[in-house]
Amino acid sequence: MSRGTDLLAEWEPLPFGERQRRILAIGRGLDKAELIGLIVELRGLSGRYERLLAASLAAAAGAVDQLAWAARDQDPVVARYALAKALPLITDTQLAELLPQLPMAQHRAVYQELRRGRRTALADQLLPDVRARWGDREGAAVLPAASAAAVADWLPRLGYAMGGWSALARQHPDAVLSYAIAELDDLDDTGRQRWWTGRDQLIAALATTGRHFSYGCWKAGWSAGCHRWSWPGWVVSLAPMPTAWSGC
Secondary structure (H helix, E strand, C coil): CCHHHHHHHHHCCCCHHHHHHHHHHHHHHCCHHHHHHHHHHHHHCCCHHHHHHHHHHHHHHCCHHHHHHHCCCCCHHHHHHHHHHHCCCCCHHHHHHHHHHCCHHHHHHHHHHHHHCCCHHHHHHHHHHHHHHHCHHHHHHHHHHCCHHHHHHHHHHHHHHCCCCHHHHHHCHHHHHHHHHHHHHCCCHHHHHHHHHHCHHHHHHHHCCCCECCCHHHHHCCCCCCCCEEECCCEEECCCCCCCCCCC
């Protein structure tokens, strides 16, 4: 029997916790050549279980190259597991190389890592290529991880394709507010009324950022038009306020 099949036979009866401890010990105890040999052998056995064990060994050893390989697995369960383990460890250069090789279903996990890991420079670098390769909706998904300068540049072109506004408004509230004001400035009174009733996701995202703004015309059906008003740094009104409305 090979080393891989010996280990499978040893691990099979173990409780999950003990099995994970054994995988961790082996992954950290082997030298690089032995580890890669064992991972390749387990991967070659073709079953999901064996490939997940191979990815677990790679994660235990911090073998990013092997995790990146497993993240391209045709089995989505194996691929998601390997990518989740790889993302905290992978360098910006490796991640930029890996993204085009991943299935589309894996892209959002990468964009979330860009934001959580504060990989702003990488997000700025990837954004034009992501948009060119996969379209405006994918490009818009990168925006919450990008720098303020990149958001100011790209949001006017990609705002229509935003799937949701919460993440972007948390990261760049001023840019989102400026985008909303610019949209309103381009509309007549009828268009502004439609905007207030049709932009609920954008309005809700802005309302949760810690900056307050008047949405009186949305609540009261105000039709006299919308314009700017500010109260230093905190309150920005996008609408004329009815005299009975007390503010944020």
